[in-house]
Amino acid sequence: MEQIYLLASQVDIDYNSNTSIKKWETFMPLTIATWNINSIRLREGLVVRLLQEEKPDVICLQECKSLVEQIPTDEFAKLGYKYIIARGQKAYNGVAIISKIPLEDAGSTDFANLGHARHVAAKLKSGITIHNHYIPAGGDVPDRELNEKFGQKLDYISELRDSFVKEIPQKSIFVGDFNIAPFEDDVWSHKQLQKIVSHTPIEIECLLDMQKVGNLVDVVRSNIPNGKLYSWWSYRAKDWRTTNRGRRLDHIWATKDLAAFTKKSYIVKDVRGWEKPSDHVPVFTTFDI
DNA sequence: ATGGTAGGTCTCCTA
Numbered sequence: 001m002e003q004i005y006l007l008a009s010q011v012d013i014d015y016n017s018n019t020s021i022k023k024w025e026t027f028m029p030l031t032i033a034t035w036n037i038n039s040i041r042l043r044e045g046l047v048v049r050l051l052q053e054e055k056p057d058v059i060c061l062q063e064c065k066s067l068v069e070q071i072p073t074d075e076f077a078k079l080g081y082k083y084i085i086a087r088g089q090k091a092y093n094g095v096a097i098i099s100k101i102p103l104e105d106a107g108s109t110d111f112a113n114l115g116h117a118r119h120v121a122a123k124l125k126s127g128i129t130i131h132n133h134y135i136p137a138g139g140d141v142p143d144r145e146l147n148e149k150f151g152q153k154l155d156y157i158s159e160l161r162d163s164f165v166k167e168i169p170q171k172s173i174f175v176g177d178f179n180i181a182p183f184e185d186d187v188w189s190h191k192q193l194q195k196i197v198s199h200t201p202i203e204i205e206c207l208l209d210m211q212k213v214g215n216l217v218d219v220v221r222s223n224i225p226n227g228k229l230y231s232w233w234s235y236r237a238k239d240w241r242t243t244n245r246g247r248r249l250d251h252i253w254a255t256k257d258l259a260a261f262t263k264k265s266y267i268v269k270d271v272r273g274w275e276k277p278s279d280h281v282p283v284f285t286t287f288d289i
Numbered sequence: 290a291t292g293g294t295a296g297g298t299c300t301c302c303t304a
Contacts, residue, residue: 036304038295038304039295039297042296063304091303092297092304137303137304149303234293234304236295237294279295
């Protein structure tokens with residue numbers, strides 16, 4: 001039987017061909033990062049530093065807080081990150097996918113009809129589609145009768161569950177700031193956060209239902225199954241590192257075909273200690289495809 | 290039960 005060794009970023013994978021693809025012996029891993037940057041214009045330098053130090057193939061950013069035409073791109077391009085697919089608006093939200101490998105715009109959807117730039121998708125030549133989401137934070141009060149924003153958060157995820165992920169094809173990666181920490185080990189105190197938006201049972205149920213309907217795998221938790229794991233620490237804490245009251249709000253999910261090829265995920269916690277940091281740190285997964 | 294910090298359209302909205 002003929003075997004082909006794939007360079008995933010250079011070759012179109014044809015899963016329908018008769019040729020056997022010896023997937024585990026290929027040698028071009030694809031590393032994806034997701035990071036809520038909280039203003040891309042203010043933190044352009046931090047993105048540059050991260051790209052230099054960690055060299056992901058693709059980075060998905062949320063809360064760019066910028067019109068697309070005002071996103072700085074020159075310094076990213078100098079490092080080889082020449083491709084960017086983004087959606088933006090003034091001051092709020094905004095998502096971008098920045099890549100060393102060619103990207104094709106795969107559209108965006110205004111979930112829950114909020115009029116917000118919270119989703120963008122890009123397709124790689126290998127046929128993999130990356131969906132980058134900034135799910136609404138949901139305000140402070142976890143009751144949709146008292147707080148419209150909490151309802152919008154549930155509506156956004158319900159719409160994903162009832163239409164979008166039902167149709168999601170294989171070879172999809174689904175990442176971003178989901179603003180929900182689903183498991184006990186995803187928060188510093190499960191007991192103390194049960195009524196705090198981001199860890200309430202209703203949000204968690206909605207998110208995990210959506211994950212199940214889409215047959216999506218939380219690859220970061222698959223690769224790091226045990227122990228506390230955070231991607232966000234509040235700006236309001238006096239000493240984020242010492243008190244360590246974190247939450248895992250940022251996620252990398254994938255359809256099962258791709259999830260089967262991931263072995264490594266990691267979170268670069270030190271980024272929270274860089275000068276003028278975002279309150280989120282980047283999360284990484286390598287797909288050995 | 291409260292307040293704490295940060296970014297942008299900046300004394301008010303968002304997170």
